[in-house]
Amino acid sequence: MVYARDVGNRRLEFAVSGMLWNRSLVMIDLQTETLWSHILGKAMRGKLEGTVLDAIPCTMTSWEAWKRLRPNTTLIDLTRTHQSYDKRFYRNLERFVFGWVDGEQASSVTLRVLRKHPVLNLTQNDKPLLVTYNPFSTAARLFSRRIQDYELQFSPEGTAAMRDRQTGSLWNRSSGIAEEGPLQGTSLEPLVGIMSFKNTWKTFHPSSRSIGPKDVR
Amino acid sequence: MQHMLLRPSRSWSRREYGLAIAFTVLAVVGLTLLIHHSLRQQRVNQAFAESRRNAKRGAFRPTRVLRGERPPAIIDAPVILAGKVTDQVTDKELVLGVVVNDQARAYPLNMLTGPSREIVNDHLGGRAIAATW
Numbered sequence: 001m002v003y004a005r006d007v008g009n010r011r012l013e014f015a016v017s018g019m020l021w022n023r024s025l026v027m028i029d030l031q032t033e034t035l036w037s038h039i040l041g042k043a044m045r046g047k048l049e050g051t052v053l054d055a056i057p058c059t060m061t062s063w064e065a066w067k068r069l070r071p072n073t074t075l076i077d078l079t080r081t082h083q084s085y086d087k088r089f090y091r092n093l094e095r096f097v098f099g100w101v102d103g104e105q106a107s108s109v110t111l112r113v114l115r116k117h118p119v120l121n122l123t124q125n126d127k128p129l130l131v132t133y134n135p136f137s138t139a140a141r142l143f144s145r146r147i148q149d150y151e152l153q154f155s156p157e158g159t160a161a162m163r164d165r166q167t168g169s170l171w172n173r174s175s176g177i178a179e180e181g182p183l184q185g186t187s188l189e190p191l192v193g194i195m196s197f198k199n200t201w202k203t204f205h206p207s208s209r210s211i212g213p214k215d216v217r
Numbered sequence: 218m219q220h221m222l223l224r225p226s227r228s229w230s231r232r233e234y235g236l237a238i239a240f241t242v243l244a245v246v247g248l249t250l251l252i253h254h255s256l257r258q259q260r261v262n263q264a265f266a267e268s269r270r271n272a273k274r275g276a277f278r279p280t281r282v283l284r285g286e287r288p289p290a291i292i293d294a295p296v297i298l299a300g301k302v303t304d305q306v307t308d309k310e311l312v313l314g315v316v317v318n319d320q321a322r323a324y325p326l327n328m329l330t331g332p333s334r335e336i337v338n339d340h341l342g343g344r345a346i347a348a349t350w
Contacts, residue, residue: 011345059314063310074299074321077296080327085311
């Protein structure tokens with residue numbers, strides 16, 4: 001997860017609190033010593049209790065795919081603390097979900113469903129949404145399907161692309177940017193979604209809705 | 218007193234003594250087991266009642282896993298350009314990729330893992346952000 005650190009007119013710096021909640025990281029901010037749930041982005045105890053951080057869309061993907069998507073990217077340069085987190089981490093499709101929260105309603109889709117339906121057109125709360133998955137980079141993303149006043153519908157093309165049915169433009173599935181066709185250069189609005197262990201997602205979002213092939217539009 | 222009560226008018230045979238002792242031992246063991254069981258049952262009931270209450274109000278119950286001083290916050294870690302990467306990260310490794318105002322940054326999971334890491338306080342595209350894992 002990536003969060004904005006500005007809350008009201010206060011800029012926060014976060015540290016590891018040394019505590020876990022439901023086996024998940026509890027963060028502490030140095031300014032008010034409030035305790036925050038990492039997965040919810042919510043202040044759980046302390047001065048800022050109840051505050052929710054703005055989450056920023058991010059992508060969990062392979063370095064290879066990321067630098068191809070964003071050739072001008074920078075990379076943080078710290079020493080390694082681990083060796084083995086590569087894309088094989090997500091090979092057990094039953095153990096992981098891609099999840100998102102809209103207001104009070106959480107939703108998730110298993111990687112098994114995404115593998116079969118790598119471009120999912122959904123409508124939730126009258127919002128046209130799109131979930132995409134690239135099995136090679138393991139990147140799953142959530143976008144809005146609305147461009148200005150138009151609603152687009154997408155079909156997968158190959159492993160990394162998709163085509164919208166309205167204009168026939170060809171889009172990159174992981175960046176949400178049209179690379180060919182009438183809409184070339186247009187970006188879909190990215191929304192916040194995360195890859196999570198299925199059990200962790202269920203613990204933090206007990207009434208989460210499970211998206212299956214029946215929800216495909 | 219107990220001695221008097223246990224002792225009938227005639228003296229007991231060895232067999233009767235044996236039976237009385239066996240009975241007493243059994244009674245004590247049985248009673249202990251019963252008390253132990255009911256206490257345990259009570260603890261189980263309490264635990265479940267508490268977990269139901271917690272579930273209802275989504276109680277925040279963190280557990281401390283790190284003793285001593287907490288690791289210092291990581292603020293503005295050094296960055297390099299993709300073109301300058303040598304052995305910091307390999308192609309197949311997972312990164313958390315973020316774009317803010319057209320500026321992109323990757324946070325390799327193999328640098329974010331462990332209690333001394335997990336959160337990087339950073340600036341990207343004019344925003345103050347925290348990348349967390």
